[in-house]
Amino acid sequence: MKPASFEYVTARTVEEAVRALADSEGEGKCLAGGQSLVPLMNFRLARPPLLVDLGQVDELRQLRHDDDGSLVVGALVTHREVAGSPLIAERVPLLAEAAREVGHAAIRNRGTIGGSFAHADPVAELPCVGLTLDAEIVAAGPHRRRTIAAADFFQGPFTTALAADEVLVEIRFPASGAERSGWAFCELARRRGDLAVVGVAAQLERRGQRLSARIGLAGVAGRPVRAVAAEAGLSGATPDAASFRAAGEAVAASLAPPSDIHGSAALRRRVASVLTERALERAARRLEAA
Amino acid sequence: MSERVFRFRLNGTEVEGRAEPRRLLSDYLRDDLGLTGTHVGCEHGICGACTIHLNGRAVRSCLLFACQVDGAEVRTVEGLADARDPLSPLQEAFWEHHGLQCGFCTPGMLMTAAELLETNPDPTEGEIREAISGNLCRCTGYVFIVDAIRAAADKLGARGAERQ
Numbered sequence: 373m374k375p376a377s378f379e380y381v382t383a384r385t386v387e388e389a390v391r392a393l394a395d396s397e398g399e400g401k402c403l404a405g406g407q408s409l410v411p412l413m414n415f416r417l418a419r420p421p422l423l424v425d426l427g428q429v430d431e432l433r434q435l436r437h438d439d440d441g442s443l444v445v446g447a448l449v450t451h452r453e454v455a456g457s458p459l460i461a462e463r464v465p466l467l468a469e470a471a472r473e474v475g476h477a478a479i480r481n482r483g484t485i486g487g488s489f490a491h492a493d494p495v496a497e498l499p500c501v502g503l504t505l506d507a508e509i510v511a512a513g514p515h516r517r518r519t520i521a522a523a524d525f526f527q528g529p530f531t532t533a534l535a536a537d538e539v540l541v542e543i544r545f546p547a548s549g550a551e552r553s554g555w556a557f558c559e560l561a562r563r564r565g566d567l568a569v570v571g572v573a574a575q576l577e578r579r580g581q582r583l584s585a586r587i588g589l590a591g592v593a594g595r596p597v598r599a600v601a602a603e604a605g606l607s608g609a610t611p612d613a614a615s616f617r618a619a620g621e622a623v624a625a626s627l628a629p630p631s632d633i634h635g636s637a638a639l640r641r642r643v644a645s646v647l648t649e650r651a652l653e654r655a656a657r658r659l660e661a662a
Numbered sequence: 663m664s665e666r667v668f669r670f671r672l673n674g675t676e677v678e679g680r681a682e683p684r685r686l687l688s689d690y691l692r693d694d695l696g697l698t699g700t701h702v703g704c705e706h707g708i709c710g711a712c713t714i715h716l717n718g719r720a721v722r723s724c725l726l727f728a729c730q731v732d733g734a735e736v737r738t739v740e741g742l743a744d745a746r747d748p749l750s751p752l753q754e755a756f757w758e759h760h761g762l763q764c765g766f767c768t769p770g771m772l773m774t775a776a777e778l779l780e781t782n783p784d785p786t787e788g789e790i791r792e793a794i795s796g797n798l799c800r801c802t803g804y805v806f807i808v809d810a811i812r813a814a815a816d817k818l819g820a821r822g823a824e825r826q
Contacts, residue, residue, distance in 0.1 A: 373705040380666065380683035380729060403730075410725040411706035414686075423683070425730065452719075476796025478710065478774065481719040482726075564795045 375413035379422045386431055386512045389424045389539045394514045396422045398536030403427070404448055407475070407483035408491040432486065432541065437463060441547030447486025447540045451475070454485055454498075464545045466505065466555035466575055470497040473557060476565040486540045489525070492532045495568045495591040497557065499526055503596040504573040504588030507545050511538040519544075526595040550577035550584075554659030556651040559590070560643050562634070569635045570643045574651035576611060576659045583611055585652070587619070592629040592644050599623045602648065611656045620649035668732035672697075673741030681728040688712040690728035691738060699739040699769050703798070710797030713770040714738050720777040739769035742776060751821070752776055752814040761810030763801035770797045775811045783822070784815055 383389035393400045400422035403409060412418035426432055432448040435457060443463040445454065454460055454471035461468050474480055474488070474497050488498045489509060502509075502522040509520045511534055525533045534540060559571035571590035576583060585606035587599040602622040609615045629640035668679045672695070681690050686705070691697045691714070703709035705724045712723040715737040743750040749757065752775055762768045771794060778785060778793040785793065790811045791804075799807060 374686065374689070375684045377682065377684050380727070382732075406725050406727075406730075407707060407722075410727075414706050414724070423727075427730065476710070477777070477793060478713055478720045478722055478796050479707065482716075482721050564792065 373414050375410070376416055376419045378413075378420055380425065381422070382425045382428055384428050386429060386539055386541055389426055389429060390512055390514055390537060392422065392424045393539065394537040400424055400536075402490070402539060404432075404487040404490075405450065405482040405484040406487075407479050408487060408493070426539070434542065435459060438544075443545040443547075444542050445485055445545070446542045447489075448484050449486075451480035451483045451485070451488075451498075452477075455480065463547075464501075464505065466557060466573055467498065467501050467545065469555065470501045470557040470571075470573060473497050473559050473561075473568070473571070479565075485543060489543060490532060490534060490540050492526055492528075492530050492595065493567070494529050494594050494596070495571065496596075497559065497568065497571055497573075497590065500571055500588045500590035500596040501557065501573045502543060502545075503598060504575065504586045505545050505548075507543050509533075509543055510541045511535075512541050513538045517541065523598075529594040531595075548575075548577055550579055552578045552659060552662040554655040554657065554662060556654035556658070558647040558651040558654070560647065567634075570629075570640050570647060572644065572647040572651045574648065574655045576606075576652070576655045578659065582608060584608075585619070587623070587648060587651075589623065589627075589644055589648075591635075592627050592640055594630075599626065599648065601626050606652075611652075611659065613653070616649045616652040616656070619652055620645040623648045666729035668729045670731040670733065671735045673737055679728060679731075683727055683729055685728045686724055687714070687726040687728045687731060687736075688723040691723060694728075697738055697740050701766055701769050703766065703770075708798070709767070710770040710774065710794075711767055713773040713797065715773060715777065718777075718780075720774050737773075739772055742772060750776075751817045752779065752811070755814035755817060756807070756810040759806050759810035759813055761803070761807045763799075763803045767797055767799045767801075771799070771807055775814070778811070779815055779818060783819060785811070787812065 401420035403423045403425045432446045434446040451471045451474045507522045509525045555575045559568040561568045573588040575586045602619040624645035631637045701711040703711035707722045707725045714723045
């Protein structure tokens with residue numbers, strides 16, 4: 373229950389962090405809030421020979437909106453800050469609602485959005501929201517910075533498109549372009565604050581008379597997934613109880629979730645279906661109120 | 663691995679620390695500084711017994727390396743009460759309401775509750791239960807812990823009213 377020995381460097385800039393990772397020939401790990409990495413190290417499931425502490429890199433704490441209307445959240449912005457930020461509440465309220473479901477208060481005080489994305493736990497809330505809203509991940513490597521679509525970033529359980537010498541800099545949430553929207557994040561956890569068994573992110577968007585839906589699921593596959601069939605079924609539909617029930621049924625029909633000690637495949641399928649319906653109902657109430 | 667030198671404020675006093683990078687803050691506080699008020703339970707961020715305040719926020723000290731507190735303000739349960747009082751109002755309320763049985767979870771409960779009352783001076787029972795959801799009491803004495811935190815809120819609220 374104590375971590376193995378490692379070298380520790382404090383980076384002051386993103387470039388310094390990238391250089392330290394590159395010098396370690398891919399063996400180094402970035403330390404952000406440490407709420408996932410340090411438990412793994414204490415269990416010795418992870419034994420990185422080098423930790424690059426990002427805590428002093430001010431660039432990574434940015435929270436801003438760009439001229440194109442997208443919201444940019446720096447990698448070191450904590451879950452607490454995401455949950456409480458007026459800017460995020462205004463621009464990407466689905467993200468704020470999901471952040472309130474992450475762990476306990478003490479975890480949200482330290483844990484970061486960049487850490488959550490880079491760790492890529494299949495049940496994590498924020499990656500699910502990132503996928504649902506077509507977020508883009510900006511990564512800095514030794515030669516350049518690149519932008520990765522969330523759909524390409526999450527590759528499998530605890531596996532992302534980040535290279536070993538890349539640092540996750542920020543996450544960009546594009547403006548939806550909708551005139552009005554309603555959102556909801558629902559999850560089932562065995563106890564309050566535990567990792568979720570299944571989570572559902574839903575957003576209904578209205579452009580003119582046209583309705584479209586975004587639905588993302590966590591805990592039903594090795595990475596977050598979009599409920600493509602359910603989204604298509606809601607496109608242009610009337611947002612009512614029948615269409616939401618049909619969306620839940622479409623979700624259940626499309627999934628082949630894993631079984632583990634936290635829940636069987638049948639349970640996950642059923643919960644995903646019920647939570648999809650609930651999330652859509654709540655999103656619709658907000659859409660009406662908007 | 664070479665030791666790191668770090669400077670931080672601990673319960674209001676400047677400290678120059680020295681530790682290997684792998685040294686957890688919880689172990690550093692207990693074993694190197696002798697501040698055994700911070701308890702160590704699970705050592706992977708589940709039980710909450712090691713909760714301290716870092717720059718005013720409740721955090722798990724078993725998920726921090728000691729060298730990470732360089733430049734930070736740290737408060738442990740030893741720093742909850744003013745120097746002239748043996749117990750803070752929150753600690754008194756735990757005593758009065760029997761908010762502890764074996765005492766193992768108590769320092770973490772106190773630090774978690776202290777942050778709650780600093781940010782939300784008048785919490786509902788639901789908010790109190792939500793706040794301490796990350797702190798395990800294996801005596802399962804949650805009812806009295808919730809009572810104690812609510813009583814502390816009343817006590818602190820009354821004091822605030824007196825001052826006005």
